Amino acid sequence: EAQVTQNPRYLITVTGKKLTVTCSQNMNHEYMSWYRQDPGLGLRQIYYSMNVEVTDKGDVPEGYKVSRKEKRNFPLILESPSPNQTSLYFCASSPHERNYGYTFGSGTRLTVV
């Protein structure tokens, strides 16, 4: 089944403790991206990647890191999480085609206390 898989689904952590949210896609898509979703603010793009080793900032990159060492994987790293990073996070992927949208993973609900 074609899908974007992110783990974990739920995560509670403490301020300052480094964490990684994994994301993998099996559709051979060139583009991958991370979004956060907050009530009233909608989906905001954190980072996106056009291909292996090629990444660019979205609208809210502060406090996040990403890497794209393999085409199928695009982990999101929070090196020193803070409570304002408590949010619902989505990973997504898309082919390199103008008229294709992103396909989303199931989401990771992160709580930083």
Add this chain to the structure above:
Amino acid sequence: QKEVEQNSGPLSVPEGAIASLNCTYSDRVSQSFFWYRQYSGKSPELIMSIYSNGDKEDGRFTAQLNKASQYVSLLIRDSQPSDSATYLCAVKGTTDSWGKFQFGAGTQVVVTP
């Protein structure tokens, strides 16, 4: 000013009626536009894409695009209770930034029996 704007709703629609959702965008060179549906607690699901001026129909859904007015809309005909969800408008970046994909805050639709 947000780059992609939608009325937040809720938009209350009687069962069987037409739901009309609107979206405006600020970047005049945008080329590709998308509508996603998101049920509460779930990930966004792509339902329509459009890139040419005019109407595009898919089942009960019709997307309309007017690039001169920087306006995209979605019509849902014969609305069903299962259409109750939040509908997200998304705008894709231009050719050199297809990975950049911005969403509006979403319009909540409630279909009443």
